[in-house]
Amino acid sequence: MNSPIIAEDTEIARLRSLEQLAILDTAPEARFDQITRMARHLFGVPMSAVSLLDRDRQWIKSTQGLDMQNIPRSETVCQTTIARAYHHPEDPMVILEDARRDTVFADLPGVAADGGVRFYAGYPLYGPGGHPVGTFCIYDTEPRRLDSTQLAAFVELAEWAQRELERSDELERAARIQRELLPRHEIELPGYDLESSCVQAFAVGGDFYDYYRIGPYSMFSLADVMGKGLGAAILTASVRSALRGVTHALAGYGDDRPDLGRTVGAVAAQLADDFDRTGTFVTLFHAALDVESGALDYVDGGHGLAMIVRRDGTVEPLRSSGLPLGVIENHSWTAQHTALYPGDMLMICSDGLLDHLGDVDCGWESVPAFAAAHPSPKQLLAAVDTLAAATAPLDDITVVALRRRDC
Template identity: 55%
Template sequence: MTSEASLLPDHLEDERMRDVERLELLDTPHEERFDKITRMACRVFGVPMASVSLMDHDRQWFKSILGLELSEVPRERTVCRTTIARAYERPDDPALVLPDASTDPAFMDIPGIGGEGGIRFYAGYPLFGPAGHPVGTFCIYDTEERNLDPDQLDTFAELAEWTQRELDRSDEFDRAAEIQKQLLPRPLSDLPGYEIATVCLPAFVVGGDFYDHYRLREGVVISVADVMGKGLGAAILASGVRSSLRGAGRVLERFGRRPVGVLDTGMALTLGAEHLADDFEHTGTFATSFVAAIEFSTGDVDHADAGHGLAAIRRADGGVEPLEGDGPPLGVFPATTWTSETAHLAPGDMLVVCSDGLLDLLDENSDPAALCRFVAGHPTPEALVAAARALTVNEPPLDDVTVVAIRRNEMS
C-alpha cells in the first residue's frame, strides 16, 4: 500500500523513517555548520532562499532555512516529498530541478508555489541516513524562473555532498558521545563513611573533560582532567589520559611503597605523563589534571595538581579553602616530576574538583574565588551537582562542565 502523503509504499516509508530517527536531529536547534551551507548556496547561486530539511512522517522540518520564515510545513504540501521519492526511482539522477514549478501541474497547486513573491524555481537534492534511505533534502529556491547549467549542477551536487558529510558526522558524533558516556566510571555506592556525586556536561556532543573515581583497598581515588580543545579530537585524547592516570594509580597501589596514605598522587601524575608524552608531542596538545586519594579511616587527602587549579575543600562550618597546586599541565614540559600535597577531611567536610567550564558560568572573568562562593552555598555533593546542572539550563555552556564532590559523613 502506498501512502498518499509520502508517495512511497508503506514498508519503504517505515524503513525510511527508522533512518530519520537514527539521526536524532528532528526538533534540535539550528547549527552553524548547516547554516553556513545555506548561506553559501544563496551566495553561489544568487538565490534568495535555501534550506536543509528532514522529512518526518507528516511534515517537512527545517534544520536550516534562509529567506523563508518557516520551521516546518505539512508533508503533502511540499515539492521535497517528490525529491525523496525520486531518490528511490532514479538513484543515478536524484536531483529534482524545476525551472518554473508554477507551470508544472504536479506542483502548481502547492501553497507558496507561484503567485506574487511565491516560489517558481526549485532545485532539491536528497540526503541520506545511516542505512542509505533518503531522510531529507538540500534545496535552493527563487521567485523567478531560472535553470542550472551543467557546471552549476555540479556545484549544487557538491554542496549537497557537503551537507551529507555533516549529516554523517552527526551520526558519528552520536556514537562517539554514547561511547564517551559509557567510559565514565560507574557510580560508587559503597564508600564507607563517604558520599559522592558527579556530573560531566560536554559543551558539544563530545568533550575534552573527564572525571574518574575508583576504589583502593583502603580508600578512593578521584581525578578530573581537561584536555586542550573541544569536540571529538579532545575526547579521543581525554580517553587516553583517563586510562593512563588510572593505570598509573593501579600500578602504584600494587607495587608502590607508601608508609602513610593510600596513593602517592604526585607519582601517579608523573607516571601517567611519561606514558602520554609521545601523544601530547605528536598532537601538540596538553591537559590539566587534579588527582586526589582519600584514606577512608582518617580522612587524609593526598593530592597533586597539574596546572588545574580548581579544587577546594568546603568545611563543615561553610568555610571554603582552595587547594593550591603549582605543577605544570601534562604535556607541557617533558620529564616533569609532580609532587603531592596533603590535606584532611574532617566529618562534614567536602572535597570539590571542577573544570573551568563551571567557572565560566559562574564568573565572566573566570575568577577562581567565584568557585569558592558557589561551593560555600551547597553543603552536600548532590546539592552542588544539582546546582551546577541548573546553571546550564538557561545558558548552554561554551566549554565542558565537570564537577566531582565527595563528602565525609558527619558520623565517620
C-alpha cells in the same frame, strides 16, 4: 524588505546551538558535497547548497553552482526559512516558485540581478536543542514547481543533510563509549556522600572524571583535555587509561600510600609523544583519600578548580604550582596534603562551569561562592543540572562532589 522576526533571546540560543556544532568556517567535506551534487542532478537545477546562518552572514558549507561562501544575512532567503521553523514548525519548508513575483524577496540582490534566483526551495537544518541553524536549498534561474514526488525527494535529501550535520552514526557510538568509560557504580565510601556529573557541550568531549578504590584509599581524578569534540575525546580516553594503569601498577609494588607526584609524572612521560604530536595538553586534578582518617593527598596539574567547602561555610582552594601535562617535558609534580573533616565537602569542577557562572574572563571567584551556596553533593549537582538546562553549554561542565558526613 522586513527581516523575519526571531526574538532576541531565541536568537541568542540559536547562535549558541550553531556554535556548539563547531562547523563554521571549516573545510569542505565530501559527505556534504555528495548531497548537493545529488540534489543538482536529481532536480536538474543549476545550484544547490548546505549552509549555516550566523548572526550577520549565511555561510556555505557545501555548494554546487554557487561561486560564493559568505552572503550577508539580510540578503538571503534562507533567513526566512530559519524564522519559519520557529513560527510554523509543523511545516518549515519554504518554496518560492518565482521569487521575482513575491514583493518580500523581489528586491534581494541575488533575485533582482540578471540571471538571478527565480526558484527557491529551502528546508531548515537543526542544531543541539532543536534550534534551526542552517538550510538545505536548491535554486533555479527559471520559475518552476516541484510535484509531490519531487517534494518527497527534497525532504529526504534534507533529512540526509541533517544526519550528516549531527554526524549521528559516528558520534553517537563515540558518545556511548565515552559515557561507558565514566564510573558506572558508586564506590564503597562508608561515612561519605558522593555525586558526579559530566554535561557535555558536544556529542563527545574533552573532560573526564574517575574514581575507584586502591586498598584503604579512594582515588579521584578530573581532567580537561585542550580542545573539543572527537579529537579531545580520543586523548581523554588515553589519559584516563594511563592514569588508572600507572596507579594500579604502583599499588601492585606494595606502596603503602599512593605516590601521586610519581603517578602523574609517569603518566605525563608515557603520553609525552602523543601530546607533542597533537600539540595539546591536559589539566588534571588527581587525589587520594584515606577513607578512614579523611587525609587527602592531591596533585593539581594546572587545573586550579578544586576546593574544600569547610563545615563552617569557608572555602579552601586546593592549588599548586604544577603545570598541565604536556606543556614541558620532564616536568615534575609534588603532592600536597590536607584533610576532609566531618561536615567538609570536596568539590572539583571543569572550567565549563566558569562559563555558565559568567566568570570566564575574571577568574574563578564565583565558583567558591556557588559551592558554598550548595553545601551538599546532591544540592550542588542539582544546581549544576539547572544551570545546564537553562542554557546549552559551550564547554563541558564536569563536577565531582564528595562530602564527609557529620559524626
